[in-house]
Amino acid sequence: MIFAAVAAPAQEARLRSALDAETFTKVTKMTDSARAESLPVDPLVGVALEGAQRRAPGARIATAVHDYLVALRGARAALGADAATPEIVSGAGVLLSGVSPEDLRRIRAAGTRRPLTVPLVVLADLIARGVPKDTAARAIEAAARANARDDDYSALRRYVEQDILAGASPAAAAMLRVRSITGGPPLE
Amino acid sequence: MSDVDNEELFERAGAALRESSASDERAREALVRAIRAEARRRRTPPRGAMSPWWMALAAAAVAFAAGLGIGRATGRQFVAATSLASDSAQRHVEFVFVAPAARNVSLVGDFNGWDATATPMRRTDGRATWSVSIPLAAGRHVYSFVVDGNDWVTDPQAPLSPEQWFGQRNSVVVVPVGDRRS
Numbered sequence: 001m002i003f004a005a006v007a008a009p010a011q012e013a014r015l016r017s018a019l020d021a022e023t024f025t026k027v028t029k030m031t032d033s034a035r036a037e038s039l040p041v042d043p044l045v046g047v048a049l050e051g052a053q054r055r056a057p058g059a060r061i062a063t064a065v066h067d068y069l070v071a072l073r074g075a076r077a078a079l080g081a082d083a084a085t086p087e088i089v090s091g092a093g094v095l096l097s098g099v100s101p102e103d104l105r106r107i108r109a110a111g112t113r114r115p116l117t118v119p120l121v122v123l124a125d126l127i128a129r130g131v132p133k134d135t136a137a138r139a140i141e142a143a144a145r146a147n148a149r150d151d152d153y154s155a156l157r158r159y160v161e162q163d164i165l166a167g168a169s170p171a172a173a174a175m176l177r178v179r180s181i182t183g184g185p186p187l188e
Numbered sequence: 189m190s191d192v193d194n195e196e197l198f199e200r201a202g203a204a205l206r207e208s209s210a211s212d213e214r215a216r217e218a219l220v221r222a223i224r225a226e227a228r229r230r231r232t233p234p235r236g237a238m239s240p241w242w243m244a245l246a247a248a249a250v251a252f253a254a255g256l257g258i259g260r261a262t263g264r265q266f267v268a269a270t271s272l273a274s275d276s277a278q279r280h281v282e283f284v285f286v287a288p289a290a291r292n293v294s295l296v297g298d299f300n301g302w303d304a305t306a307t308p309m310r311r312t313d314g315r316a317t318w319s320v321s322i323p324l325a326a327g328r329h330v331y332s333f334v335v336d337g338n339d340w341v342t343d344p345q346a347p348l349s350p351e352q353w354f355g356q357r358n359s360v361v362v363v364p365v366g367d368r369r370s
Contacts, residue, residue, distance in 0.1 A: 046298035
């Protein structure tokens with residue numbers, strides 16, 4: 001079994017075996033575009049294969065790949081050309097969660113000393129759990145400005161999740177818990 | 189399990205967690221107490237009838253008992269603790285899932301083409317726990333568990349993926365680059 005990024009011919013073979021001809025053509029056109037733009041291709045292939053395994057219609061698969069490609073472009077534009085691939089992929093997820101490119105730029109500017117992959121994964125998770133996107137973005141930006149470590153973000157996610165499960169409002173939980181990182185007053 | 193039962197279970201778990209904010213240690217003890225009490229009160233659900241709620245609580249119990257995921261992708265520390273794979277560009281990551289009533293469980297994700305036959309999980313720890321260890325490249329990966337070939341289930345201990353292209357989210361694990369653990 002191979003669990004690493006696969007080369008373009010292997011990706012194409014996988015897609016050809018999983019998709020109908022029309023969807024395959026649409027998807028490979030988009031993966032070719034991503035490759036030409038030096039954007040990550042594996043996530044796009046992954047979405048197409050996930051759709052095939054979940055027996056999604058071809059049109060839906062093509063739309064998903066298209067939307068992901070747009071998000072990857074937006075993430076790289078917001079994070080900068082030197083952003084690492086995992087940061088771009090996580091940034092695309094954040095944009096797909098509804099966070100604005102401007103907020104993503106602010107987080108990049110606030111967190112220049114550490115990789116942003118984990119903070120952006122946590123940001124998307126907070127939003128998925130009900131924290132309003134503006135609140136979640138400000139919490140992560142504040143943590144990044146405080147030079148938080150990956151373990152800090154992991155703890156933030158854990159405690160916010162616990163608070164929500166215990167009945168706290170997601171926004172209040174995020175605003176309160178980020179204090180443990182920033183050491184300052186709660187976000188308002 | 190009925191919705192009323194689920195609501196009650198929700199309340200019990202919430203009560204346990206409300207006791208818990210002082211420390212992880214207290215949280216673990218409170219949650220394990222609540223789950224043990226619940227387990228005494230209920231019979232194990234029949235095969236195929238296990239609700240996602242029960243699975244979530246059961247998985248939480250094991251993750252806590254396992255020391256919050258040391259060496260596991262499914263612990264609360266979702267930045268996977270890893271060991272070197274034979275190929276130094278990859279790291280071994282262990283995935284663990286609790287599903288006592290499942291007949292089979294497999295791991296699917298962007299690393300195996302979402303193929304439910306590619307990465308079957310093995311029963312460990314008696315009957316309840318399923319696990320598999322695989323080499324993964326550094327970076328962000330999305331995955332789910334497939335229970336009995338049909339039900340795609342997220343990892344209750346891991347962050348949720350923002351994308352839900354096909355109506356359901358997945359889980360996220362981050363494999364650190366090299367030995368850097370920022």
